[in-house]
Amino acid sequence: MITHTEVDSPVGTLTLVAVDDALSGLYMEQQRHRPPQESFGERDDAPVFDETRRQLRAYFDGALTRFDLPLHFVGTPFQQRVWRALQDIPHGTTITYGQLADRVGSPAASRAVGLANGRNPIGIVVPCHRVVGSTGSLTGYGGGLERKRHLLDLERGALAAF
Incomplete structure (x- = not known):
C-alpha cells in the first residue's frame, strides 16, 4: 500500500512516501525528477512517518548524523547499489562522483553514477547531497x-559542535 504525507522543514515542505511500513520517497518542492503527485497514493499517516519526522527534526537540529529507517528502494539494480553506497558517506563529508563510482565497483561509470544519484x-535520508564534482564544486542536486x-x-x- 502506497501512502504519503507532508512535513515542514528548514528546506521547505517535504513529501514523504511509504510503501507499506517502509519509507520509499522523500521529495522536496520543485525537485527535479519528482514523480507526479498521483503516484504518491492516499494521504495517510503510516507508522514510518512518525519516526521519519522525529529523525528529520533531530537531523535539522544537528543531533542526528545517520538515519535509521526502514527503506524501500524502487529502481534498477545499479541505481539501488548507488543509493545504498550513498548511505555510507559520513555525515559532514563529501565525495566525488568518481569516488562513488569506485565504491560501487564501476570506476569508469561516474556519469552513470551521477544519473543514479x-x-x-x-533525498536527505539517503544523502545524495554529499556528492560533489571532481573539483569539489557543488553540482547537480x-x-x-x-x-x-x-x-x-x-x-x-x-x-563542529561535537
Whole structure:
C-alpha cells in the first residue's frame, strides 16, 4: 500500500512516501525528477512517518548524523547499489562522483553514477547531497544547489559542535 504525507522543514515542505511500513520517497518542492503527485497514493499517516519526522527534526537540529529507517528502494539494480553506497558517506563529508563510482565497483561509470544519484528517491535520508564534482564544486542536486549548500553547511556546523 502506497501512502504519503507532508512535513515542514528548514528546506521547505517535504513529501514523504511509504510503501507499506517502509519509507520509499522523500521529495522536496520543485525537485527535479519528482514523480507526479498521483503516484504518491492516499494521504495517510503510516507508522514510518512518525519516526521519519522525529529523525528529520533531530537531523535539522544537528543531533542526528545517520538515519535509521526502514527503506524501500524502487529502481534498477545499479541505481539501488548507488543509493545504498550513498548511505555510507559520513555525515559532514563529501565525495566525488568518481569516488562513488569506485565504491560501487564501476570506476569508469561516474556519469552513470551521477544519473543514479540524481534519481535518488529518498533525498536527505539517503544523502545524495554529499556528492560533489571532481573539483569539489557543488553540482547537480535535484533539490537545487541552494538546498544542497544548506544541507552541507548544516552538517559541517553540526559536526563542529561535537
